[in-house]
Amino acid sequence: MERTYRVTVRGRFTDLTSQQRTRLLAEQSDHGLFSATFSREGTFLYGPELAGYQFRSEVVIDEPDPVDAETLARMQAEDHATTDLENRGFQGRIVDVSAVCMNDIRVRRGSSRS
Numbered sequence: 001m002e003r004t005y006r007v008t009v010r011g012r013f014t015d016l017t018s019q020q021r022t023r024l025l026a027e028q029s030d031h032g033l034f035s036a037t038f039s040r041e042g043t044f045l046y047g048p049e050l051a052g053y054q055f056r057s058e059v060v061i062d063e064p065d066p067v068d069a070e071t072l073a074r075m076q077a078e079d080h081a082t083t084d085l086e087n088r089g090f091q092g093r094i095v096d097v098s099a100v101c102m103n104d105i106r107v108r109r110g111s112s113r114s
Helices: 018-030 066-087
Strands: 002-014 043-046 052-062 091-101
Touching (some): 002 066
Antiparallel strands (some): 043 052
């Protein structure tokens, strides 16, 4: 059974050089909260304080067991975030990973608010 997860990997930048800080600040408008989407390619986000970063991705896992599927989704997103950060030329450490299974979300209909 395919399960789709929206995974957020949160991390902290480590050992940023002044050149890296300058580059991150110059590109920050492309990586702020207004750019926050979940996609299969992943979205790299950070604030102007250059302390922490987020990597948001949508991960599809073909695993019948929901616990195993979530574990695999988290691991895949973590690997993707680490590789993406390294490919951008930065170092960091992951501090938190959260995952939400989109298959488990229920939309309530029929209730109107006045």
